[in-house]
Amino acid sequence: MTSSPKLMPVAQALEKILEQITPLQESEQLTLLKADKRILAADLLAPINVPPADNSSMDGYALAYADRGQPLVISQRITAGASPSPLQAGTCARIFTGAEIPAGANTVVMQEEVTLDEQGRAIIPENLVSGQNVRPLGQDLKQGNLVLAAGTRLDYRHLGLLASLGLAKIAVLRRPKVALLASGDELVAAGEPLEPGQIYNSNQPLLTSLLEDLGAEVIQMERVADTFEATEQALLKASENADLILSTGGVSVGEEDHIKPVVEKIGKLGLWRIAMKPGKPLAFGEIKGVIFLGLPGNPVSTFIGAQIFLRPLLGKLSGSAAAQEEALFKGIANFTALTQVRQEYLRVKAKQVEGEWQLDAYPNQNSGVLSSVTWANALAVLPPGSNIQPGDSVNFIQIN
Missing domain, CATH: 3.90.105.10 (Molybdopterin biosynthesis moea protein, domain 2)
Incomplete structure (x- = not known):
């Protein structure tokens, strides 16, 4: 089964996004x-x-390896942080862990292996190894x-x-500067009273925290009214100082979804609508030379879109070598799933059982169930046309 030509495959969309990102240089x-x-x-x-000189890894006695197996006069005492004198020939030095090895010594014998004779000399055993208990310069x-x-x-x-x-x-x-916009008349900030038809804005704190964790600087946070004019004004303002404009909501095909026509008017829309579930209405482009990424307004779709697209995008923009590719793992499905023309991302809990990853799916995969993302620690990646049965091997990515 193949994807509809109107929906771009996830891998192709991500490749197209990343090839247009230029890492910051400042x-x-x-x-x-x-x-x-x-x-x-x-x-x-x-x-x-590091270390800047040979030093002892033990409390003991430093000596020239050639002088082993005989009593040696203790000619100096060297503590960590002290500058030693060159070792007198035929003698040893009392030395402590971390202390610098004196010139003329190349071996340290542990204090437990040394006894003192009646004259106070150290009786050094014969069975030593040259260089033992010495951390060499530059080790x-x-x-x-x-x-x-x-x-x-x-x-x-x-x-x-x-x-x-x-x-x-x-x-x-330099940290990437991100302008974060949330589109929707129904959105209310946490702590404010809800009127009929309104919901709390969960995307803004979710994305703000994620952006900061990824090393970005959030320079603008704004709720945008569901009008063409308000959307245009907010996006133009965001383009003035940001390296990335990130919006949620307004990217679908409803009469109150203005992101697509506004971006097409004041910028360029590079892609729109992805063959993924949840998260199909995703937009990418540029406004006045500033990167634009529009995530769906649905909280779970926002979360998954951020995992799949925002993380690698911001990784490349910020110059992070490790954040641009998501590691795939293999696990055994403990669930059934049937996909159609879109690649699906199931919220799952991955646990190791006898050295093998086992994946349990959250019972309600509805894209409005945000509590599922706190239960899950991974996303199972199911290609289009999959018929997953318990025991099948599936790919998954870890989330945290």
Whole structure:
């Protein structure tokens, strides 16, 4: 079974979207703590060796390997942070974990393996290995080698690594600026009283939080009245300062859905209506040179459209190397499903049973059931024309 020619397949639509996205190039210097979740602007080479010198991985005694198997005078005591003197020939040094190995020594024996004779000399065992218990210079990072590639999204692990190199600031890409619009006279902000026919606007907080988590800066949040004039005015205003205009609602074919004709008037509409369920009425184009993505107003369709299209779009725009492709996993279906001409995304819970992913479907897959997205941790991806039975292998993507 093939898709209707009026509906663009999901993979083709995503490819078409991404090929029109140019990553942001502007960068800024930030302190490490402020660089959390930001995108590294350029390849980072190690400015120093880590560790900067050979050091001991044990509390014990540092010596020249050739002097093993005999009593040795303890000529110095070296603590972590101290600068050692060169080791006198035929002696050893009392050394502690993390302390620098003195010149002339190349081996550390654990203190538990050493006894002292009546003269206070260390009796060194014979059965040692040259270089044992020594962390060599540059063991972790060698000066000049690549540490992190451009496009890396920094987190607490990277920040610790950068601090180990002595870096107090780092160059990161500018955050994409997103204007977020919600179309619909029926929408009311949470906390306000509901009048007959109205619903609470769940898309705005959902998308605002997701955008910020993906590293974007939300610069405008606005509810747009269901008129052509209000839609045109809001989109033109959004195009003045944003890198991406993201709207929800108004992209279907009803008399009060004005997104499509307005974008066609003041910009360009690159695609509209996708062979996916839920989320068919999705629009992409540009307004005054600014990227435009229009998601359906239905909350679950908004959520799934954001997972499938917004994440990779924003990943490429922000310069994130890892966020542009969604990893597919294989799981065993514990449900039945029959798809027609659209690729369907089922809200499922993925769990591992005896090393294999098992997928349970939420019992109500209606696109208005937003509570399902808090229950699910994955989306099963069902191609058009599928007849899924329990035990069948299906693809899924993880969500969080």
